[in-house]
Amino acid sequence: MAILITNDDGIYATGLSFLVEAMKRIDEVVVVAPDREQSAVGHAITLSSPLRVTRIDRNGGFFGFATSGTPADAVKLAIRSIMPEPPRLVISGINLGANVGGSLIYSGTVSAATEGSMLSVPSIAVSLDSRIDGHFQTAADFARLIAEKVLEKGLPEGILLNVNVPNLPRDQIQGVMVTTQGKTNFNDFFEERTDPRGQRYYWMCGTMVADDGRRDHDVRALAEGYISVTPVHYNLTAKGFLGSLSEWRLDENWKADV
Amino acid sequence: MAILITNDDGIYATGLSFLVEAMKRIDEVVVVAPDREQSAVGHAITLSSPLRVTRIDRNGGFFGFATSGTPADAVKLAIRSIMPEPPRLVISGINLGANVGGSLIYSGTVSAATEGSMLSVPSIAVSLDSRIDGHFQTAADFARLIAEKVLEKGLPEGILLNVNVPNLPRDQIQGVMVTTQGKTNFNDFFEERTDPRGQRYYWMCGTMVADDGRRDHDVRALAEGYISVTPVHYNLTAKGFLGSLSEWRLDENWKADV
Numbered sequence: 001m002a003i004l005i006t007n008d009d010g011i012y013a014t015g016l017s018f019l020v021e022a023m024k025r026i027d028e029v030v031v032v033a034p035d036r037e038q039s040a041v042g043h044a045i046t047l048s049s050p051l052r053v054t055r056i057d058r059n060g061g062f063f064g065f066a067t068s069g070t071p072a073d074a075v076k077l078a079i080r081s082i083m084p085e086p087p088r089l090v091i092s093g094i095n096l097g098a099n100v101g102g103s104l105i106y107s108g109t110v111s112a113a114t115e116g117s118m119l120s121v122p123s124i125a126v127s128l129d130s131r132i133d134g135h136f137q138t139a140a141d142f143a144r145l146i147a148e149k150v151l152e153k154g155l156p157e158g159i160l161l162n163v164n165v166p167n168l169p170r171d172q173i174q175g176v177m178v179t180t181q182g183k184t185n186f187n188d189f190f191e192e193r194t195d196p197r198g199q200r201y202y203w204m205c206g207t208m209v210a211d212d213g214r215r216d217h218d219v220r221a222l223a224e225g226y227i228s229v230t231p232v233h234y235n236l237t238a239k240g241f242l243g244s245l246s247e248w249r250l251d252e253n254w255k256a257d258v
Numbered sequence: 259m260a261i262l263i264t265n266d267d268g269i270y271a272t273g274l275s276f277l278v279e280a281m282k283r284i285d286e287v288v289v290v291a292p293d294r295e296q297s298a299v300g301h302a303i304t305l306s307s308p309l310r311v312t313r314i315d316r317n318g319g320f321f322g323f324a325t326s327g328t329p330a331d332a333v334k335l336a337i338r339s340i341m342p343e344p345p346r347l348v349i350s351g352i353n354l355g356a357n358v359g360g361s362l363i364y365s366g367t368v369s370a371a372t373e374g375s376m377l378s379v380p381s382i383a384v385s386l387d388s389r390i391d392g393h394f395q396t397a398a399d400f401a402r403l404i405a406e407k408v409l410e411k412g413l414p415e416g417i418l419l420n421v422n423v424p425n426l427p428r429d430q431i432q433g434v435m436v437t438t439q440g441k442t443n444f445n446d447f448f449e450e451r452t453d454p455r456g457q458r459y460y461w462m463c464g465t466m467v468a469d470d471g472r473r474d475h476d477v478r479a480l481a482e483g484y485i486s487v488t489p490v491h492y493n494l495t496a497k498g499f500l501g502s503l504s505e506w507r508l509d510e511n512w513k514a515d516v
Contacts, residue, residue, distance in 0.1 A: 043300030050459040201308040238491035
Protein backbone atom coordinates (compact mmCIF):
# COMPACT_ATOMS: atom_id res chain seq x y z
CA MET A 1 0.00 0.00 0.00
CA ALA A 2 1.53 3.27 -1.16
CA ILE A 3 0.90 6.95 -0.46
CA LEU A 4 -1.12 8.72 -3.14
CA ILE A 5 0.01 12.28 -3.87
CA THR A 6 -2.02 14.77 -5.85
CA ASN A 7 -2.61 18.52 -6.06
CA ASP A 8 -4.56 21.20 -7.91
CA ASP A 9 -1.65 23.21 -9.31
CA GLY A 10 -0.87 20.40 -11.77
CA ILE A 11 1.74 17.66 -12.03
CA TYR A 12 4.52 20.10 -12.98
CA ALA A 13 4.08 22.32 -9.89
CA THR A 14 7.07 22.84 -7.60
CA GLY A 15 5.00 22.21 -4.47
CA LEU A 16 4.18 18.70 -5.68
CA SER A 17 7.88 17.84 -6.07
CA PHE A 18 8.57 18.94 -2.50
CA LEU A 19 5.70 16.79 -1.25
CA VAL A 20 6.96 13.77 -3.22
CA GLU A 21 10.44 14.11 -1.69
CA ALA A 22 8.94 14.33 1.82
CA MET A 23 6.62 11.33 1.36
CA LYS A 24 9.36 9.15 -0.19
CA ARG A 25 11.01 9.24 3.23
CA ILE A 26 7.95 7.44 4.62
CA ASP A 27 6.89 4.96 1.94
CA GLU A 28 6.44 4.20 -1.73
CA VAL A 29 4.56 7.00 -3.51
CA VAL A 30 2.18 7.14 -6.47
CA VAL A 31 1.56 10.52 -8.10
CA VAL A 32 -1.70 11.13 -9.96
CA ALA A 33 -2.36 14.81 -10.58
CA PRO A 34 -4.09 17.13 -13.05
CA ASP A 35 -2.17 17.83 -16.27
CA ARG A 36 -2.60 21.59 -15.73
CA GLU A 37 -3.51 24.10 -13.04
CA GLN A 38 -7.00 23.49 -11.61
CA SER A 39 -7.30 26.11 -8.89
CA ALA A 40 -10.73 27.09 -7.56
CA VAL A 41 -12.44 24.12 -9.19
CA GLY A 42 -14.16 23.23 -5.92
CA HIS A 43 -15.28 19.62 -5.70
CA ALA A 44 -15.88 19.27 -9.43
CA ILE A 45 -15.91 15.88 -11.12
CA THR A 46 -15.98 15.21 -14.84
CA LEU A 47 -19.09 13.41 -16.06
CA SER A 48 -19.70 14.78 -19.53
CA SER A 49 -16.33 14.13 -21.13
CA PRO A 50 -13.92 11.21 -20.94
CA LEU A 51 -10.72 11.44 -18.93
CA ARG A 52 -7.24 10.96 -20.32
CA VAL A 53 -4.27 9.64 -18.37
CA THR A 54 -0.65 10.19 -19.47
CA ARG A 55 2.39 8.67 -17.84
CA ILE A 56 4.92 11.40 -17.04
CA ASP A 57 8.60 11.14 -16.17
CA ARG A 58 9.73 14.12 -14.13
CA ASN A 59 13.40 13.74 -15.07
CA GLY A 60 14.61 11.56 -12.25
CA GLY A 61 12.32 13.27 -9.73
CA PHE A 62 9.40 10.87 -10.03
CA PHE A 63 7.11 9.01 -12.38
CA GLY A 64 3.50 10.00 -12.26
CA PHE A 65 0.18 10.03 -14.04
CA ALA A 66 -1.22 13.27 -15.42
CA THR A 67 -5.01 13.37 -15.77
CA SER A 68 -7.15 15.62 -17.90
CA GLY A 69 -9.70 16.15 -15.11
CA THR A 70 -10.00 17.88 -11.77
CA PRO A 71 -8.20 17.04 -8.49
CA ALA A 72 -11.24 15.00 -7.34
CA ASP A 73 -11.17 13.12 -10.68
CA ALA A 74 -7.46 12.38 -10.18
CA VAL A 75 -8.09 10.82 -6.76
CA LYS A 76 -11.08 8.79 -8.00
CA LEU A 77 -9.11 7.55 -11.02
CA ALA A 78 -6.07 6.68 -8.92
CA ILE A 79 -8.02 4.70 -6.34
CA ARG A 80 -10.61 3.13 -8.61
CA SER A 81 -8.50 2.43 -11.66
CA ILE A 82 -4.76 3.17 -11.62
CA MET A 83 -3.58 1.75 -8.27
CA PRO A 84 -3.69 -2.02 -7.81
CA GLU A 85 -4.86 -1.54 -4.20
CA PRO A 86 -6.11 1.52 -2.29
CA PRO A 87 -3.42 3.83 -0.84
CA ARG A 88 -2.66 4.06 2.89
CA LEU A 89 -2.93 7.83 2.68
CA VAL A 90 -3.99 10.56 0.24
CA ILE A 91 -2.02 13.79 0.52
CA SER A 92 -2.75 16.82 -1.64
CA GLY A 93 -0.47 19.81 -2.20
CA ILE A 94 1.70 21.61 -1.48
CA ASN A 95 -0.71 24.24 -2.74
CA LEU A 96 0.53 27.68 -3.66
CA GLY A 97 -1.81 29.85 -1.58
CA ALA A 98 -3.55 29.30 1.75
CA ASN A 99 -6.86 27.43 1.94
CA VAL A 100 -8.45 28.91 5.03
CA GLY A 101 -11.79 30.45 5.99
CA GLY A 102 -14.35 30.80 3.24
CA SER A 103 -11.89 29.80 0.53
CA LEU A 104 -12.03 26.14 1.63
CA ILE A 105 -15.18 25.70 -0.39
CA TYR A 106 -13.46 26.72 -3.65
CA SER A 107 -10.30 24.71 -3.03
CA GLY A 108 -9.23 21.96 -5.40
CA THR A 109 -6.49 20.98 -2.95
CA VAL A 110 -8.99 20.35 -0.18
CA SER A 111 -11.48 18.67 -2.53
CA ALA A 112 -8.84 16.10 -3.52
CA ALA A 113 -8.39 15.20 0.14
CA THR A 114 -12.17 15.18 0.61
CA GLU A 115 -12.50 12.70 -2.25
CA GLY A 116 -9.86 10.49 -0.62
CA SER A 117 -11.80 10.58 2.63
CA MET A 118 -15.07 9.78 0.82
CA LEU A 119 -13.32 6.70 -0.56
CA SER A 120 -12.37 5.72 3.01
CA VAL A 121 -8.67 6.62 2.83
CA PRO A 122 -7.17 8.91 5.53
CA SER A 123 -6.48 12.20 3.75
CA ILE A 124 -4.59 15.46 4.23
CA ALA A 125 -4.51 18.76 2.30
CA VAL A 126 -1.38 20.91 2.63
CA SER A 127 -1.11 24.55 1.52
CA LEU A 128 1.58 27.21 1.76
CA ASP A 129 0.52 30.78 2.47
CA SER A 130 2.22 32.31 -0.57
CA ARG A 131 1.13 33.09 -4.11
CA ILE A 132 4.67 32.72 -5.47
CA ASP A 133 7.21 29.95 -4.86
CA GLY A 134 8.24 30.30 -1.24
CA HIS A 135 9.29 28.23 1.75
CA PHE A 136 8.06 24.89 0.44
CA GLN A 137 10.61 23.05 2.59
CA THR A 138 8.91 24.22 5.79
CA ALA A 139 5.58 22.86 4.53
CA ALA A 140 7.21 19.63 3.32
CA ASP A 141 8.79 19.06 6.72
CA PHE A 142 5.45 19.44 8.46
CA ALA A 143 3.71 17.33 5.81
CA ARG A 144 6.04 14.46 6.69
CA LEU A 145 5.35 14.86 10.40
CA ILE A 146 1.57 14.99 10.04
CA ALA A 147 1.51 12.14 7.50
CA GLU A 148 3.42 9.90 9.92
CA LYS A 149 1.04 10.90 12.68
CA VAL A 150 -2.05 10.11 10.59
CA LEU A 151 -0.59 6.74 9.57
CA GLU A 152 0.05 5.98 13.24
CA LYS A 153 -3.23 7.25 14.70
CA GLY A 154 -5.68 6.98 11.79
CA LEU A 155 -8.54 9.42 11.22
CA PRO A 156 -12.24 8.90 11.94
CA GLU A 157 -14.42 8.00 8.92
CA GLY A 158 -15.44 11.16 7.08
CA ILE A 159 -12.81 13.47 8.59
CA LEU A 160 -9.75 14.85 6.82
CA LEU A 161 -7.08 17.33 7.89
CA ASN A 162 -6.59 20.74 6.30
CA VAL A 163 -3.06 22.00 6.92
CA ASN A 164 -1.87 25.54 6.19
CA VAL A 165 1.74 26.60 6.63
CA PRO A 166 3.02 30.20 6.91
CA ASN A 167 5.51 31.20 4.23
CA LEU A 168 8.45 31.36 6.63
CA PRO A 169 11.74 29.59 7.14
CA ARG A 170 11.33 26.80 9.63
CA ASP A 171 12.99 28.60 12.53
CA GLN A 172 10.52 31.49 12.28
CA ILE A 173 7.43 29.26 12.65
CA GLN A 174 5.72 30.01 15.99
CA GLY A 175 4.36 26.50 16.45
CA VAL A 176 1.42 24.30 15.44
CA MET A 177 -2.18 25.13 16.30
CA VAL A 178 -5.33 23.00 16.03
CA THR A 179 -7.86 25.41 14.54
CA THR A 180 -11.42 25.85 13.31
CA GLN A 181 -12.41 27.19 9.90
CA GLY A 182 -12.55 30.97 10.20
CA LYS A 183 -15.22 33.24 8.83
CA THR A 184 -14.19 35.34 5.89
CA ASN A 185 -15.81 37.45 3.27
CA PHE A 186 -14.68 38.14 -0.22
CA ASN A 187 -14.83 41.72 -1.36
CA ASP A 188 -14.92 40.46 -4.92
CA PHE A 189 -16.00 42.52 -7.87
CA PHE A 190 -15.81 42.17 -11.63
CA GLU A 191 -13.64 44.31 -13.82
CA GLU A 192 -15.34 44.96 -17.14
CA ARG A 193 -13.15 45.10 -20.25
CA THR A 194 -13.63 45.14 -23.99
CA ASP A 195 -11.81 42.65 -26.21
CA PRO A 196 -10.16 43.55 -29.57
CA ARG A 197 -13.41 42.61 -31.33
CA GLY A 198 -15.46 45.06 -29.27
CA GLN A 199 -17.07 42.43 -27.04
CA ARG A 200 -17.34 42.91 -23.29
CA TYR A 201 -15.84 40.44 -20.82
CA TYR A 202 -15.40 40.27 -17.05
CA TRP A 203 -12.47 39.39 -14.78
CA MET A 204 -13.17 38.32 -11.23
CA CYS A 205 -11.15 40.46 -8.81
CA GLY A 206 -10.95 40.99 -5.08
CA THR A 207 -9.42 39.51 -1.97
CA MET A 208 -10.47 37.56 1.07
CA VAL A 209 -11.27 39.60 4.16
CA ALA A 210 -11.17 37.87 7.54
CA ASP A 211 -14.21 39.16 9.40
CA ASP A 212 -13.50 38.02 12.91
CA GLY A 213 -10.42 37.41 14.92
CA ARG A 214 -11.14 34.41 17.11
CA ARG A 215 -7.95 32.98 18.51
CA ASP A 216 -8.59 29.44 17.24
CA HIS A 217 -9.40 30.42 13.64
CA ASP A 218 -7.22 29.11 10.82
CA VAL A 219 -6.94 32.58 9.26
CA ARG A 220 -5.60 34.15 12.43
CA ALA A 221 -3.27 31.29 13.40
CA LEU A 222 -1.65 31.47 9.98
CA ALA A 223 -1.31 35.25 10.08
CA GLU A 224 0.41 34.96 13.46
CA GLY A 225 3.01 32.53 12.13
CA TYR A 226 1.49 29.25 13.31
CA ILE A 227 0.99 26.12 11.23
CA SER A 228 -2.78 25.60 11.22
CA VAL A 229 -4.34 22.10 11.34
CA THR A 230 -8.14 22.01 10.93
CA PRO A 231 -10.20 18.80 11.07
CA VAL A 232 -12.70 19.02 8.21
CA HIS A 233 -15.82 17.00 7.44
CA TYR A 234 -18.30 17.13 4.59
CA ASN A 235 -21.58 16.59 6.34
CA LEU A 236 -23.33 19.81 5.42
CA THR A 237 -26.45 19.57 7.59
CA ALA A 238 -26.94 22.74 9.64
CA LYS A 239 -28.12 20.78 12.68
CA GLY A 240 -28.71 23.89 14.81
CA PHE A 241 -31.48 25.02 12.45
CA LEU A 242 -33.41 21.73 12.22
CA GLY A 243 -35.67 22.61 15.13
CA SER A 244 -36.64 26.07 13.87
CA LEU A 245 -37.25 24.72 10.37
CA SER A 246 -39.61 22.08 11.74
CA GLU A 247 -41.66 24.90 13.26
CA TRP A 248 -42.27 26.34 9.80
CA ARG A 249 -45.01 23.68 9.37
CA LEU A 250 -44.10 23.10 5.74
CA ASP A 251 -46.01 19.84 5.57
CA GLU A 252 -49.24 21.41 6.82
CA ASN A 253 -48.82 24.40 4.51
CA TRP A 254 -48.16 22.20 1.50
CA LYS A 255 -51.24 20.09 2.15
CA ALA A 256 -53.40 23.20 2.71
CA ASP A 257 -52.11 24.94 -0.45
CA VAL A 258 -54.48 23.89 -3.22
CA MET B 259 -35.32 43.97 -5.05
CA ALA B 260 -35.95 41.00 -7.33
CA ILE B 261 -35.58 37.23 -7.07
CA LEU B 262 -32.44 35.87 -8.71
CA ILE B 263 -32.91 32.55 -10.49
CA THR B 264 -30.06 30.34 -11.65
CA ASN B 265 -29.28 26.66 -12.20
CA ASP B 266 -26.56 24.27 -13.32
CA ASP B 267 -28.35 22.67 -16.27
CA GLY B 268 -27.97 25.89 -18.28
CA ILE B 269 -30.25 28.74 -19.28
CA TYR B 270 -32.12 26.63 -21.85
CA ALA B 271 -33.13 23.90 -19.38
CA THR B 272 -36.82 23.11 -18.93
CA GLY B 273 -36.54 23.10 -15.13
CA LEU B 274 -35.40 26.72 -15.17
CA SER B 275 -38.50 27.79 -17.13
CA PHE B 276 -40.78 26.13 -14.59
CA LEU B 277 -38.95 27.90 -11.76
CA VAL B 278 -39.25 31.27 -13.54
CA GLU B 279 -43.01 30.82 -13.95
CA ALA B 280 -43.38 29.93 -10.25
CA MET B 281 -41.26 32.86 -9.01
CA LYS B 282 -43.01 35.38 -11.28
CA ARG B 283 -46.10 34.79 -9.15
CA ILE B 284 -44.18 36.19 -6.17
CA ASP B 285 -42.06 39.04 -7.52
CA GLU B 286 -39.94 40.39 -10.34
CA VAL B 287 -37.31 37.87 -11.46
CA VAL B 288 -33.80 38.15 -12.88
CA VAL B 289 -32.32 35.07 -14.58
CA VAL B 290 -28.54 34.66 -14.71
CA ALA B 291 -27.50 31.11 -15.57
CA PRO B 292 -24.68 29.19 -17.27
CA ASP B 293 -24.79 29.15 -21.07
CA ARG B 294 -24.48 25.32 -21.07
CA GLU B 295 -24.87 22.35 -18.74
CA GLN B 296 -22.54 22.55 -15.74
CA SER B 297 -23.47 19.50 -13.69
CA ALA B 298 -21.08 18.15 -11.05
CA VAL B 299 -18.92 21.28 -11.13
CA GLY B 300 -19.01 21.50 -7.34
CA HIS B 301 -18.30 24.97 -5.98
CA ALA B 302 -16.00 25.93 -8.84
CA ILE B 303 -15.31 29.57 -9.70
CA THR B 304 -13.50 30.87 -12.74
CA LEU B 305 -10.28 32.72 -11.97
CA SER B 306 -8.01 31.93 -14.90
CA SER B 307 -10.21 33.00 -17.78
CA PRO B 308 -12.55 35.95 -18.28
CA LEU B 309 -16.31 35.53 -18.14
CA ARG B 310 -18.71 36.39 -20.92
CA VAL B 311 -22.30 37.48 -20.45
CA THR B 312 -24.92 37.27 -23.21
CA ARG B 313 -28.45 38.63 -23.03
CA ILE B 314 -30.91 35.91 -24.01
CA ASP B 315 -34.56 36.20 -25.01
CA ARG B 316 -36.40 32.96 -24.33
CA ASN B 317 -39.18 33.65 -26.84
CA GLY B 318 -41.70 35.35 -24.62
CA GLY B 319 -40.81 33.15 -21.63
CA PHE B 320 -38.22 35.42 -20.07
CA PHE B 321 -35.20 37.59 -20.66
CA GLY B 322 -32.05 36.40 -18.99
CA PHE B 323 -28.28 36.54 -18.93
CA ALA B 324 -26.22 33.53 -20.00
CA THR B 325 -22.74 33.33 -18.50
CA SER B 326 -19.73 31.39 -19.69
CA GLY B 327 -18.82 30.27 -16.15
CA THR B 328 -20.09 27.97 -13.44
CA PRO B 329 -23.28 28.31 -11.34
CA ALA B 330 -21.25 29.97 -8.54
CA ASP B 331 -19.82 32.41 -11.11
CA ALA B 332 -23.33 33.21 -12.33
CA VAL B 333 -24.49 34.12 -8.82
CA LYS B 334 -21.38 36.20 -8.10
CA LEU B 335 -21.71 38.03 -11.43
CA ALA B 336 -25.41 38.65 -10.93
CA ILE B 337 -25.04 40.07 -7.43
CA ARG B 338 -21.75 41.92 -7.86
CA SER B 339 -22.17 43.20 -11.38
CA ILE B 340 -25.43 42.65 -13.27
CA MET B 341 -28.12 43.52 -10.71
CA PRO B 342 -28.42 47.15 -9.60
CA GLU B 343 -29.12 45.99 -6.03
CA PRO B 344 -28.80 42.58 -4.33
CA PRO B 345 -31.74 40.19 -4.78
CA ARG B 346 -34.19 39.32 -1.98
CA LEU B 347 -33.68 35.64 -2.68
CA VAL B 348 -31.46 33.35 -4.75
CA ILE B 349 -33.18 30.20 -6.01
CA SER B 350 -31.36 27.57 -8.04
CA GLY B 351 -32.96 24.83 -10.12
CA ILE B 352 -35.10 23.03 -10.87
CA ASN B 353 -32.29 20.54 -11.25
CA LEU B 354 -32.79 17.36 -13.24
CA GLY B 355 -31.63 14.77 -10.69
CA ALA B 356 -31.72 14.66 -6.91
CA ASN B 357 -29.00 16.33 -4.81
CA VAL B 358 -29.04 14.26 -1.65
CA GLY B 359 -26.49 12.45 0.52
CA GLY B 360 -22.92 12.45 -0.68
CA SER B 361 -23.81 14.02 -4.02
CA LEU B 362 -24.40 17.43 -2.37
CA ILE B 363 -20.68 18.08 -2.53
CA TYR B 364 -20.59 17.72 -6.34
CA SER B 365 -23.73 19.72 -6.97
CA GLY B 366 -23.64 22.87 -9.04
CA THR B 367 -27.27 23.54 -8.09
CA VAL B 368 -26.44 23.56 -4.38
CA SER B 369 -23.21 25.52 -4.92
CA ALA B 370 -25.15 28.34 -6.59
CA ALA B 371 -27.35 28.61 -3.51
CA THR B 372 -24.27 28.38 -1.28
CA GLU B 373 -22.72 31.29 -3.15
CA GLY B 374 -25.92 33.30 -2.64
CA SER B 375 -25.78 32.57 1.06
CA MET B 376 -22.07 33.53 1.21
CA LEU B 377 -23.08 36.87 -0.28
CA SER B 378 -25.68 37.25 2.52
CA VAL B 379 -28.79 36.57 0.41
CA PRO B 380 -31.30 33.90 1.61
CA SER B 381 -30.89 31.01 -0.81
CA ILE B 382 -32.63 27.80 -1.88
CA ALA B 383 -31.62 24.89 -4.14
CA VAL B 384 -34.43 22.85 -5.74
CA SER B 385 -33.96 19.48 -7.45
CA LEU B 386 -36.32 16.94 -8.99
CA ASP B 387 -35.57 13.26 -8.50
CA SER B 388 -35.52 12.37 -12.19
CA ARG B 389 -32.83 12.17 -14.84
CA ILE B 390 -35.30 12.93 -17.65
CA ASP B 391 -37.93 15.66 -17.87
CA GLY B 392 -40.56 14.74 -15.31
CA HIS B 393 -43.01 16.29 -12.88
CA PHE B 394 -41.46 19.75 -12.84
CA GLN B 395 -44.81 21.29 -11.90
CA THR B 396 -44.80 19.51 -8.53
CA ALA B 397 -41.34 20.91 -7.79
CA ALA B 398 -42.33 24.37 -9.05
CA ASP B 399 -45.39 24.42 -6.78
CA PHE B 400 -43.29 23.60 -3.75
CA ALA B 401 -40.58 26.06 -4.82
CA ARG B 402 -43.16 28.83 -4.69
CA LEU B 403 -44.34 27.78 -1.23
CA ILE B 404 -40.83 27.53 0.24
CA ALA B 405 -39.71 30.78 -1.42
CA GLU B 406 -42.64 32.63 0.14
CA LYS B 407 -41.83 31.07 3.49
CA VAL B 408 -38.16 32.08 3.30
CA LEU B 409 -39.10 35.63 2.30
CA GLU B 410 -41.47 35.77 5.29
CA LYS B 411 -39.24 34.13 7.91
CA GLY B 412 -35.70 34.76 6.63
CA LEU B 413 -32.81 32.35 7.08
CA PRO B 414 -29.95 32.58 9.57
CA GLU B 415 -26.62 33.88 8.19
CA GLY B 416 -24.70 31.05 6.54
CA ILE B 417 -27.62 28.64 6.17
CA LEU B 418 -29.39 27.72 2.94
CA LEU B 419 -32.13 25.20 2.13
CA ASN B 420 -31.64 22.17 -0.06
CA VAL B 421 -34.98 20.97 -1.43
CA ASN B 422 -35.50 17.67 -3.25
CA VAL B 423 -38.82 16.71 -4.78
CA PRO B 424 -39.92 13.19 -5.78
CA ASN B 425 -40.77 12.78 -9.45
CA LEU B 426 -44.49 12.33 -8.82
CA PRO B 427 -47.70 14.12 -9.67
CA ARG B 428 -48.66 16.42 -6.84
CA ASP B 429 -51.42 14.21 -5.45
CA GLN B 430 -49.01 11.32 -4.98
CA ILE B 431 -46.58 13.31 -2.80
CA GLN B 432 -46.67 11.91 0.76
CA GLY B 433 -45.84 15.22 2.42
CA VAL B 434 -42.91 17.44 3.35
CA MET B 435 -40.11 16.30 5.67
CA VAL B 436 -37.33 18.32 7.32
CA THR B 437 -34.29 16.09 6.84
CA THR B 438 -30.55 15.71 7.42
CA GLN B 439 -27.99 14.94 4.73
CA GLY B 440 -27.83 11.15 4.41
CA LYS B 441 -24.73 9.05 4.12
CA THR B 442 -24.14 7.53 0.74
CA ASN B 443 -21.35 5.84 -1.10
CA PHE B 444 -20.64 5.84 -4.77
CA ASN B 445 -19.79 2.50 -6.29
CA ASP B 446 -18.07 4.36 -9.09
CA PHE B 447 -15.61 2.78 -11.46
CA PHE B 448 -13.99 3.79 -14.72
CA GLU B 449 -14.73 2.17 -18.03
CA GLU B 450 -11.62 2.03 -20.18
CA ARG B 451 -12.03 2.53 -23.93
CA THR B 452 -9.81 3.11 -26.92
CA ASP B 453 -10.45 6.03 -29.27
CA PRO B 454 -10.26 5.80 -33.11
CA ARG B 455 -6.61 6.89 -32.90
CA GLY B 456 -5.70 4.05 -30.57
CA GLN B 457 -5.47 6.18 -27.42
CA ARG B 458 -7.02 5.03 -24.15
CA TYR B 459 -9.62 7.09 -22.32
CA TYR B 460 -11.83 6.62 -19.27
CA TRP B 461 -15.50 7.21 -18.56
CA MET B 462 -16.66 7.62 -14.99
CA CYS B 463 -19.51 5.20 -14.25
CA GLY B 464 -21.46 4.04 -11.24
CA THR B 465 -24.35 5.03 -9.05
CA MET B 466 -24.99 6.38 -5.58
CA VAL B 467 -25.69 3.79 -2.90
CA ALA B 468 -27.45 4.91 0.25
CA ASP B 469 -25.65 3.20 3.08
CA ASP B 470 -28.01 3.71 5.95
CA GLY B 471 -31.70 4.10 6.33
CA ARG B 472 -32.25 6.66 9.06
CA ARG B 473 -35.78 7.95 8.98
CA ASP B 474 -34.75 11.61 8.81
CA HIS B 475 -32.27 11.25 5.94
CA ASP B 476 -32.88 13.11 2.70
CA VAL B 477 -32.22 9.97 0.62
CA ARG B 478 -34.84 7.96 2.42
CA ALA B 479 -37.48 10.71 2.63
CA LEU B 480 -37.25 11.19 -1.12
CA ALA B 481 -37.43 7.46 -1.84
CA GLU B 482 -40.58 7.24 0.28
CA GLY B 483 -42.32 9.99 -1.69
CA TYR B 484 -41.70 12.95 0.62
CA ILE B 485 -40.40 16.36 -0.38
CA SER B 486 -37.12 16.69 1.52
CA VAL B 487 -35.97 20.04 2.97
CA THR B 488 -32.45 20.05 4.47
CA PRO B 489 -30.88 23.08 6.12
CA VAL B 490 -27.29 23.24 4.83
CA HIS B 491 -24.28 25.23 6.02
CA TYR B 492 -20.73 25.52 4.75
CA ASN B 493 -18.71 25.57 7.92
CA LEU B 494 -16.62 22.48 7.42
CA THR B 495 -14.93 22.21 10.82
CA ALA B 496 -15.34 18.71 12.27
CA LYS B 497 -15.86 20.04 15.78
CA GLY B 498 -16.21 16.61 17.35
CA PHE B 499 -12.62 15.77 16.47
CA LEU B 500 -10.94 18.97 17.78
CA GLY B 501 -10.32 17.48 21.21
CA SER B 502 -8.71 14.25 20.00
CA LEU B 503 -6.58 16.16 17.51
CA SER B 504 -5.27 18.42 20.26
CA GLU B 505 -4.09 15.30 22.08
CA TRP B 506 -1.83 14.45 19.14
CA ARG B 507 0.68 17.01 20.56
CA LEU B 508 1.59 18.26 17.09
CA ASP B 509 3.20 21.42 18.44
CA GLU B 510 5.51 19.50 20.79
CA ASN B 511 6.38 16.99 18.10
CA TRP B 512 7.16 19.70 15.57
CA LYS B 513 9.44 21.52 17.98
CA ALA B 514 11.18 18.26 18.96
CA ASP B 515 11.64 17.17 15.31
CA VAL B 516 15.02 18.57 14.25
